[in-house]
Amino acid sequence: MAASKSIIRRIDETGIALLVLRFVLGILFVWMGWNKVVDPVGFLKQIHLYDLLPESPGIFLNATAIVLPWVEIVCGVALLLGVLLRGASSTLATMLLVFTPAILLRALGMMAETGTPFFELSFDCGCGAGEVVTWTKLLENTALFLATILIFASSSRRFCLALWLERRKPVSDYCGRCGYRMPASSTPICESSGCTGGFRSTLAEAHELVRGADVT
């Protein structure tokens, strides 16, 4: 268990896995969001078909049709740039958690109505990709959900704009000795219980130190 944890941690620390996931999900969600932005009426009709929101008052359906595509685009851009990663990944995970079961329920309803076998069902789910084969869409969404969880759980910030911005800060929030995030105060001394003599440094230095940290 410890060995596998170490391998996973080492893979995560390279930042490569996170970078790949970020790019794949980022491009996908920006593309799907844009397809919805260019046809808001079509997206509105699709949302209505899911029966997730009340028809009256109209604000619920209309606001979702207006704002949700931009949520996808904004989160996709955040993933591509490597900023606000936890917020973006959790938002996308929540959306997938809501819409994937909704697609499944709608598919089951169509199956009951038309008698079409489940693996032959296809319809426009409103995801921005047009008409898709249902079972492949469900698999795809499950994979995307797992990918968003991995991004959320990752501790790496390599190849991320967030790290580059942090490095530009004149005074970091991190202890240069143990990497502990120091409270916002004027004292330069780290007050972490596991650290003595620590001091504020840049985040890059903190990351380097944490890797081989000898916290006392």
Add this chain to the structure above:
Amino acid sequence: MRSLKATLCELCVLSLAAFVLGAATNAVRATGSLKWNHRYFETEDLSSTQAGHDPSEEAPGAAKESPFKHPYQEATIDDVFDIAADPDSDRGLYVLIDARSADVYSEGHIAGAIRCYHYEIDDCIDSTLETALGAEKVIVYCNGGDCEDSKYMCRELIDRGVPYEAVYLYAGGWKEWIDHEMQFVTGDE
């Protein structure tokens, strides 16, 4: 805890950015702009109820070919053909309304049909009502099949004063018209 707070802050920032972008694009777009509070899918026919018609009852003369439920009278392809074949003879008495979007309408529509898209109703309702209010029969169609735009258009007309008895829904729609190889015209008029 700190991490949760940071994540929630990020969520707020992303949501706010999405809201601002969504509102801005909706406000400036030339076509497809949605009204925040409009009930585009209102199905309860208040006007017809006031006229004494119970929407839950089958409409008189309804052939009920529609795959979706609606409380309106249905027109058949023959009814539509009679109007389309010779619109001049009954100009003003019979009105055909195409409830589809502009690009689809341009590609082909039934001769004599005036366009009024339910989702851009402000652009067309005044001119449509001018013709529909005095008409004996107003037939509304859209794509057909499970397209419900004609249903919502019927409701808009009735809510704005067109008598329930004058409004008909052509459930077969454009698809049935084309399947029967009926004549049509292209362009914006």
